Amino acid sequence: MSVNRLFRVGSVAVASLGVLALSACGSDPEPAGSSSPDSSTSSAGAECPKGTLNAEGSSAQKNAIEEVISKYNEKCADVTVNYNPTGSGAGIKQFNAGQVDFAGSDSALKPAEMTAATKRCAGNAAVDLPMVIGPVAIAYNVDGVTKLVLDGPTAAKIFQGTIKTWNDPAIAKLNAGVTLPSAPISVFFRSDESGTTENFTKYLKAAGGGAWTGEPAKKWTGTGAGKEKSAGVAEGVKSSKNSITYVEWSYAVDNKLGVAQIETGSGTPVELSADSAGKALAAAKPAGTGSDLALKLDYATKAPGAYPIILVTYEIACTKGLPAEKTALVKSFLSYFVSKDGQASLTDLNYAPLPAEIQTKVEAAIQAIS
Amino acid sequence: MTAVAENKPAYDGKVLDLTGKSGARAFKNTLATVLIVLAFAVAMIPLLWILFTVVSKGYHLLLSADWWSQSQRGITVRRAGGGAYHAIMGTLIMALITAVIAVPIAILGAIYLVEYGKGTRAAKVVSFMIDILTGVPSIVAALFVYAVWITVFGFNRVGFAVSLSLVLLMLPVVLRSTEEMLKLVPDELREASYALGVPKWKTILKVVVPTAFGGIITGVMLGLARVMGETAPLLILVGYSKNINLNPFNGFMGALPTMINQDRTELALPNAADRVWAAALTLILLVLALNLLARLIARFSAIKSK
Numbered sequence: 001m002s003v004n005r006l007f008r009v010g011s012v013a014v015a016s017l018g019v020l021a022l023s024a025c026g027s028d029p030e031p032a033g034s035s036s037p038d039s040s041t042s043s044a045g046a047e048c049p050k051g052t053l054n055a056e057g058s059s060a061q062k063n064a065i066e067e068v069i070s071k072y073n074e075k076c077a078d079v080t081v082n083y084n085p086t087g088s089g090a091g092i093k094q095f096n097a098g099q100v101d102f103a104g105s106d107s108a109l110k111p112a113e114m115t116a117a118t119k120r121c122a123g124n125a126a127v128d129l130p131m132v133i134g135p136v137a138i139a140y141n142v143d144g145v146t147k148l149v150l151d152g153p154t155a156a157k158i159f160q161g162t163i164k165t166w167n168d169p170a171i172a173k174l175n176a177g178v179t180l181p182s183a184p185i186s187v188f189f190r191s192d193e194s195g196t197t198e199n200f201t202k203y204l205k206a207a208g209g210g211a212w213t214g215e216p217a218k219k220w221t222g223t224g225a226g227k228e229k230s231a232g233v234a235e236g237v238k239s240s241k242n243s244i245t246y247v248e249w250s251y252a253v254d255n256k257l258g259v260a261q262i263e264t265g266s267g268t269p270v271e272l273s274a275d276s277a278g279k280a281l282a283a284a285k286p287a288g289t290g291s292d293l294a295l296k297l298d299y300a301t302k303a304p305g306a307y308p309i310i311l312v313t314y315e316i317a318c319t320k321g322l323p324a325e326k327t328a329l330v331k332s333f334l335s336y337f338v339s340k341d342g343q344a345s346l347t348d349l350n351y352a353p354l355p356a357e358i359q360t361k362v363e364a365a366i367q368a369i370s
Numbered sequence: 371m372t373a374v375a376e377n378k379p380a381y382d383g384k385v386l387d388l389t390g391k392s393g394a395r396a397f398k399n400t401l402a403t404v405l406i407v408l409a410f411a412v413a414m415i416p417l418l419w420i421l422f423t424v425v426s427k428g429y430h431l432l433l434s435a436d437w438w439s440q441s442q443r444g445i446t447v448r449r450a451g452g453g454a455y456h457a458i459m460g461t462l463i464m465a466l467i468t469a470v471i472a473v474p475i476a477i478l479g480a481i482y483l484v485e486y487g488k489g490t491r492a493a494k495v496v497s498f499m500i501d502i503l504t505g506v507p508s509i510v511a512a513l514f515v516y517a518v519w520i521t522v523f524g525f526n527r528v529g530f531a532v533s534l535s536l537v538l539l540m541l542p543v544v545l546r547s548t549e550e551m552l553k554l555v556p557d558e559l560r561e562a563s564y565a566l567g568v569p570k571w572k573t574i575l576k577v578v579v580p581t582a583f584g585g586i587i588t589g590v591m592l593g594l595a596r597v598m599g600e601t602a603p604l605l606i607l608v609g610y611s612k613n614i615n616l617n618p619f620n621g622f623m624g625a626l627p628t629m630i631n632q633d634r635t636e637l638a639l640p641n642a643a644d645r646v647w648a649a650a651l652t653l654i655l656l657v658l659a660l661n662l663l664a665r666l667i668a669r670f671s672a673i674k675s676k
Binding site: 052073074085100251 | 436438439440441442443444445446447448449451452453455456459520526527605609610611612613614621622632634635636637638639
């Protein structure tokens with residue numbers, strides 16, 4: 001009896017293990033894109049090392065880095081790059097704890113973080129490498145309004161809650177010839193702590209002419225209803241009429257929302273495009289010391305054709321101090337990321353490529369990693 | 371007597387009838403039945419709704435062989451294609467390690483509680499601790515392992531660390547169910563065995579555990595099903611990887627819950643949304659398969675009663 005029973009149990013177990021064993025022959029999908037013959041044009045990182053690279057951080061650059069990883073793997077098939085979009089703060093923490101090889105962050109390392117990062121890099125400085133420009137769109141959903149122009153003070157008042165209806169004289173003045181409804185404006189904001197919120201409030205503070213009373217922060221202090229993550233605010237605006245929010249450009253495009261043009265004081269309202277966002281970055285000043293490339297953005301820029309609300313996301317890496325094989329991997333991947341090929345793949349995803357001048361600087365900084 | 375019997379029909383209808391024809395009682399009965407059925411229906415609505423939504427939105431990706439045999443390497447949120455192989459294997463590997471660690475401890479613990487420690491102080495302490503462990507939320511278990519594995523020992527985040535925290539969640543489930551199953555074994559069986567001169571350890575091994583075997587296996591499978599859907603330990607203790615990594619001691623590892631989480635923010639993009647639904651359905655199917663397997667084992671190993 002008992003032997004019989006054990007035999008039957010055993011056979012069930014063996015059968016289920018067999019099913020598992022049968023399925024134990026997975027593979028990676030074939031690369032979707034055709035091989036790129038002109039990949040030799042990028043000078044940097046021509047040779048491919050082997051190994052695994054782990055990175056973590058900003059969710060604002062998730063789509064960009066995933067695209068670049070995919071393209072990079074067409075060239076270097078033996079390198080595995082993992083990126084976890086857990087947020088800038090988490091990325092820096094994990095990097096400083098030695099859990100990942102480089103971090104992605106929406107803001108450059110703060111002094112205290114730099115101290116910890118130096119410790120992690122065995123006494124060598126870490127470097128902020130600007131890599132992806134994510135324009136922030138002021139996205140709206142108002143029936144019959146296909147073109148909306150806002151300027152800094154008006155945007156600040158809307159998001160502060162002092163302008164309450166769409167047909168407010170301040171908005172009407174900027175949008176001559178557009179029929180605005182008398183409906184109240186419903187504002188959506190990010191309820192989670194976000195680099196997007198921080199950059200957007202920096203813009204409101206800098207360009208708002210005093211209308212924005214809060215301090216720039218990752219946590220929203222203005223008016224409105226909170227929604228979680230970029231997807232949440234985009235969905236909120238999409239599903240409710242007469243609403244407005246700030247969100248990464250790609251989410252505004254994917255959800256087919258209206259994107260406001262910004263009157264910066266240059267005379268003509270600036271439409272959001274890869275080009276206009278790149279121009280604003282070119283106006284940025286270096287904020288880091290030595291080879292560090294942290295940038296200080298000029299949100300109040302009046303440069304013609306420059307779209308001022310942008311978010312620069314950095315890769316944070318050790319200048320020295322990683323094991324040799326990790327250093328080779330980091331250099332190889334980041335070189336590809338900053339190269340023309342790498343940056344060109346970002347435009348389709350509604351990011352803006354780095355301006356040539358900054359690109360050269362970043363390339364040099366990556367080459368200096370040893 | 372016959373007169374009384376003949377009189378009886380005259381009283382008919384006025385006599386208290388206990389066969390259920392009374393209006394008030396019948397009404398109460400119907401009302402209770404309706405309420406119970408309604409309560410059942412209300413309970414079923416969300417279940418069926420979820421199942422229907424997940425199946426209808428997720429099934430078409432599962433039909434392709436690629437889904438079961440390929441990873442997501444190089445597949446961005448905008449692109450179609452790839453599969454969940456990396457995540458399925460990650461989930462299975464971590465669940466397997468969890469079971470290998472948790473099941474022996476749980477079963478031996480239950481045997482101690484039922485067979486050896488009954489009524490002793492030590493058994494009471496163990497029992498109390500298990501009760502506390504049952505109430506530990508998964509995030510706390512994950513943070514505890516993070517503190518030990520990463521902060522104290524300085525190791526990296528790996529799949530094995532996830533398994534360690536899942537052990538904390540699975541242990542009380544399996545221990546409690548095994549304990550209940552062992553308690554159900556009639557004392558007469560043990561006494562008969564002792565009467566034949568069989569030592570206690572052999573009685574437990576040859577009589578008690580085999581008798582409760584079906585129930586123990588069911589408990590193990592339910593414990594596994596419970597931990598396979600846990601997300602918090604995965605988020606904290608291992609990075610998500612789109613690539614195949616079958617080594618639980620090195621590197622990031624994919625798993626179905628984190629695969630769902632990864633593309634959850636991109637639901638405006640049809641390809642990403644499809645993958646999220648398909649991954650959810652795959653997870654449900656895996657848990658379902660485990661439950662069916664448990665039933666099957668329990669049936670085949672059931673003691674035949676004459």
